[in-house]
Amino acid sequence: xxxxxxxxxxxWLEVPSNHDxxxxxxxxxxxxxxxxxxxxxxxxxxxxxxxxxLYKTGLLSDxxxxxxxxxxxxxxSIINRGKSATTSLRNRLSExxxxxxxxxxxxxxxxxxxxxxxxxxxxxxxxxxxxYTDCYSSEDHARNVGKMFRDPENALLPNWKHMxxxxxxxxxxxxxxxxxxxxxxGQLKPxxxxxxxxxxSRLLDFELEMxxxxxxxxxxxxxxSTSEADDYIFGMVLFNDWSARDIQKWEYVPLxxxxxxxxxxxxxxxxxxxxxxxxxxxxxxxxxxxxLPYLEYEGAAHYDIDLEVxxxxxxxxxxxVCNSNFKHMYWNMRQQLAHHTVNGCNIRGxxxxxxxxxxxxxxxxxxxxxxxxxxxxxxxxxxxxTERRFINDGDTVTMRGSQTSDSKVRIGFGEVSGKLLPxx
Amino acid sequence: xxxxxxxxxxxWLEVPSNHDxxxxxxxxxxxxxxxxxxxxxxxxxxxxxxxxxLYKTGLLSDxxxxxxxxxxxxxxSIINRGKSATTSLRNRLSExxxxxxxxxxxxxxxxxxxxxxxxxxxxxxxxxxxxYTDCYSSEDHARNVGKMFRDPENALLPNWKHMxxxxxxxxxxxxxxxxxxxxxxGQLKPxxxxxxxxxxSRLLDFELEMxxxxxxxxxxxxxxSTSEADDYIFGMVLFNDWSARDIQKWEYVPLxxxxxxxxxxxxxxxxxxxxxxxxxxxxxxxxxxxxLPYLEYEGAAHYDIDLEVxxxxxxxxxxxVCNSNFKHMYWNMRQQLAHHTVNGCNIRGxxxxxxxxxxxxxxxxxxxxxxxxxxxxxxxxxxxxTERRFINDGDTVTMRGSQTSDSKVRIGFGEVSGKLLPxx
Numbered sequence: 102x103x104x105x106x107x108x109x110x111x112x113w114l115e116v117p118s119n120h121d122x123x124x125x126x127x128x129x130x131x132x133x134x135x136x137x138x139x140x141x142x143x144x145x146x147x148x149x150x151x152x153x154x155l156y157k158t159g160l161l162s163d164x165x166x167x168x169x170x171x172x173x174x175x176x177x178s179i180i181n182r183g184k185s186a187t188t189s190l191r192n193r194l195s196e197x198x199x200x201x202x203x204x205x206x207x208x209x210x211x212x213x214x215x216x217x218x219x220x221x222x223x224x225x226x227x228x229x230x231x232x233y234t235d236c237y238s239s240e241d242h243a244r245n246v247g248k249m250f251r252d253p254e255n256a257l258l259p260n261w262k263h264m265x266x267x268x269x270x271x272x273x274x275x276x277x278x279x280x281x282x283x284x285x286x287g288q289l290k291p292x293x294x295x296x297x298x299x300x301x302s303r304l305l306d307f308e309l310e311m312x313x314x315x316x317x318x319x320x321x322x323x324x325x326s327t328s329e330a331d332d333y334i335f336g337m338v339l340f341n342d343w344s345a346r347d348i349q350k351w352e353y354v355p356l357x358x359x360x361x362x363x364x365x366x367x368x369x370x371x372x373x374x375x376x377x378x379x380x381x382x383x384x385x386x387x388x389x390x391x392x393l394p395y396l397e398y399e400g401a402a403h404y405d406i407d408l409e410v411x412x413x414x415x416x417x418x419x420x421x422v423c424n425s426n427f428k429h430m431y432w433n434m435r436q437q438l439a440h441h442t443v444n445g446c447n448i449r450g451x452x453x454x455x456x457x458x459x460x461x462x463x464x465x466x467x468x469x470x471x472x473x474x475x476x477x478x479x480x481x482x483x484x485x486x487t488e489r490r491f492i493n494d495g496d497t498v499t500m501r502g503s504q505t506s507d508s509k510v511r512i513g514f515g516e517v518s519g520k521l522l523p524x525x
Numbered sequence: 526x527x528x529x530x531x532x533x534x535x536x537w538l539e540v541p542s543n544h545d546x547x548x549x550x551x552x553x554x555x556x557x558x559x560x561x562x563x564x565x566x567x568x569x570x571x572x573x574x575x576x577x578x579l580y581k582t583g584l585l586s587d588x589x590x591x592x593x594x595x596x597x598x599x600x601x602s603i604i605n606r607g608k609s610a611t612t613s614l615r616n617r618l619s620e621x622x623x624x625x626x627x628x629x630x631x632x633x634x635x636x637x638x639x640x641x642x643x644x645x646x647x648x649x650x651x652x653x654x655x656x657y658t659d660c661y662s663s664e665d666h667a668r669n670v671g672k673m674f675r676d677p678e679n680a681l682l683p684n685w686k687h688m689x690x691x692x693x694x695x696x697x698x699x700x701x702x703x704x705x706x707x708x709x710x711g712q713l714k715p716x717x718x719x720x721x722x723x724x725x726s727r728l729l730d731f732e733l734e735m736x737x738x739x740x741x742x743x744x745x746x747x748x749x750s751t752s753e754a755d756d757y758i759f760g761m762v763l764f765n766d767w768s769a770r771d772i773q774k775w776e777y778v779p780l781x782x783x784x785x786x787x788x789x790x791x792x793x794x795x796x797x798x799x800x801x802x803x804x805x806x807x808x809x810x811x812x813x814x815x816x817l818p819y820l821e822y823e824g825a826a827h828y829d830i831d832l833e834v835x836x837x838x839x840x841x842x843x844x845x846v847c848n849s850n851f852k853h854m855y856w857n858m859r860q861q862l863a864h865h866t867v868n869g870c871n872i873r874g875x876x877x878x879x880x881x882x883x884x885x886x887x888x889x890x891x892x893x894x895x896x897x898x899x900x901x902x903x904x905x906x907x908x909x910x911t912e913r914r915f916i917n918d919g920d921t922v923t924m925r926g927s928q929t930s931d932s933k934v935r936i937g938f939g940e941v942s943g944k945l946l947p948x949x
Contacts, residue, residue: 269783
């Protein structure tokens with residue numbers, strides 16, 4: 102274990118017990134305040150460390166970065182320096198924030214410039230997303246969809262267990278947590294026999310996902326193997342893949358989801374590094390049939406991350422509607438990245454690859470309203486007595502995630518939240 | 526007609542008759558030379574005008590641009606200034622290059638800095654592509670594919686005549702003409718009963734397409750109407766959507782094409798502005814059934830652009846295998862953009878939206894080997910006696926396009942060309 106992950110580390114900055122952002126986490130984001138323009142930072146407890154100010158102290162000057170990397174309003178510059186650079190940066194930050202290290206701790210001047218109360222910051226999109234890909238890697242989700250829309254006896258399509266099926270999504274409409282989401286208009290086909298109509302989606306859904314963000318990959322034409330994959334993954338966020346089921350259903354044959362998805366996706370603002378998640382790797386499911394050699398991998402490559410989804414009504418009554426876990430994925434990130442690049446497709450720093458809906462095996466762990474309400478046949482009761490088959494105008498959907506299997510350390514993701522506005 | 530499109534205009538720079546780039550065209554690109562780093566330019570005849578040098582003369586200084594727009598190594602900055610700015614720039618360039626205008630014509634100093642022989646330049650990707658979308662808008666292509674793979678009596682899927690079906694593609698692997706293309710490896714399923722295998726694609730194809738490049742659109746949540754669409758389209762390029770038919774066939778149900786497409790797409794280096802194409806608008810097909818109101822449009826919104834595809838063997842023997850025309854599209858660009866944004870999906874400056882394969886109604890006008898060889902059942906004879914069902918290693922595929930309906934003016938696109946290298 103690298104020292105930055107040592108569960109016994111403590112910081113001179115106070116971190117409440119069971120906080121998402123202990124010194125073992127140090128997630129990266131882009132923040133602004135009423136005085137400071139958007140810039141890079143890391144979170145620890147209820148504080149944000151301004152990396153551009155920290156760089157000016159000289160305490161990062163021997164690392165493979167330049168000042169412009171930290172004054173940028175996206176993390177792409179930092180991420181583009183590559184995995185060994187970002188690992189060295191996290192290690193240095195861990196050292197500087199450690200209770201034992203005096204450099205920042207004992208300098209009023211440095212601290213006043215670098216340490217900012219989180220209550221005073223506004224969070225922004227952490228990266229400029231180059232390309233965004235969405236996978237379909239949860240077996241329970243794929244089975245649920247197959248049972249509902251195809252043959253319950255043959256719920257999985259023939260290719261599903263041979264490859265991490267994926268498709269390209271829209272990068273421009275990925276927004277940071279807190280951004281309101283507008284219910285989309287589009288073509289709907291409510292009647293089998295009548296022509297399509299135009300109007301607001303009636304079946305507006307969330308999808309509980311996580312996404313990873315890449316370092317720059319290899320030149321076009323050169324694949325990344327499963328054993329190399331971790332070196333190209335910077336970190337992860339929570340991801341809400343908002344979906345308009347009725348738009349999607351009418352449009353998606355034969356070329357896949359388009360307007361049913363690309364009106365918006367929401368992400369959590371703090372990127373948790375793969376380095377911080379390293380101690381919490383777990384084994385994945387036994388994959389049968391045997392995968393092709395380019396999808397084989399060694400060791401534990403899944404991650405134990407508890408996930409939950411909460412719906413809040415416009416009046417503020419809330420209900421947790423899903424408890425799932427990222428370890429339920431059939432295909433892991435190494436396999437997703439190896440598959441994505443097996444044909445030579447190139448990845449760039451700041452590309453985003455989402456997991457697909459993360460459903461668990463039993464009711465209560467399903468990651469979309471489509472599955473929770475079983476196509477609307479099992480409405481969900483809210484605390485105020487109303488029912489939900491899908492998401493109503495004015496509802497807020499919030500997803501949270503954290504590694505909690507180690508009771509001494511909680512590596513959390515914060516949250517991704519979005520309120521649904523009525524259609525134009 | 527705006528003056529820059531006047532067919533009687535001539536330039537003080539010599540332009541051979543029937544050249545793709547007369548003064549009525551003035552396409553935009555990114556070039557470098559052995560002395561000059563990559564920067565913006567426009568083409569006229571056999572010359573490139575260095576816009577960064579031209580800006581320094583002061584002859585562009587009253588236009589809504591800054592020097593950094595012209596020294597950039599992509600056209601995004603220029604495009605991000607919006608349609609009225611780029612129109613004013615093209616108009617000024619037309620004026621400065623006009624035989625009657627002395628400012629550049631009579632200044633040896635200005636000319637020596639701004640006018641570069643095209644034989645000395647290297648062309649680069651003209652834009653940083655934000656998001657790339659591929660449509661499926663040729664009825665003849667969709668019918669051909671439906672006849673081959675589905676029901677010849679019901680070749681079009683139910684949604685096809687109600688919307689310009691589209692899907693998201695990969696932006697990172699779009700390359701400029703001249704870039705060699707590596708035959709992809711991937712999962713193939715040659716036998717219905719045996720498991721998939723790993724190996725090089727055996728059915729490597731081109732797709733003859735055109736693509737348009739957007740100006741910045743409206744904020745997320747706000748659609749662009751068909752009547753507004755032209756204001757958000759900067760210009761067009763030729764587009765080769767390289768396709769691995771066997772990878773695509775096994776992967777694409779249910780989420781659409783992915784690795785069968787994203788290993789590479791090639792574009793022509795010079796962006797022809799929509800302004801330059803304005804005089805060559807023609808009416809499109811009668812659309813039946815009636816489209817929904819948001820897809821209705823007024824006037825002529827198709828473009829008469831002759832297209833051809835040539836295959837050259839490694840030994841240099843060439844054959845034109847397709848003659849098609851962009852006017853064959855069922856759905857036009859205004860409809861594509863209105864559909865793409867009807868749900869509030871936002872577009873950014875430098876996004877690229879491709880047409881889908883542009884097939885005409887008869888043999889000889891089909892825009893892919895899949896259709897030309899009818900799934901490999903009708904091999905094509907090459908001049909050297911060899912046959913082609915799909916593209917062989919070492920073959921070069923070249924696409925050309927130009928407006929030729931007005932015999933006085935040829936608005937050409939140059940070409941997009943790529944040589945296929947063997948798989949790794």
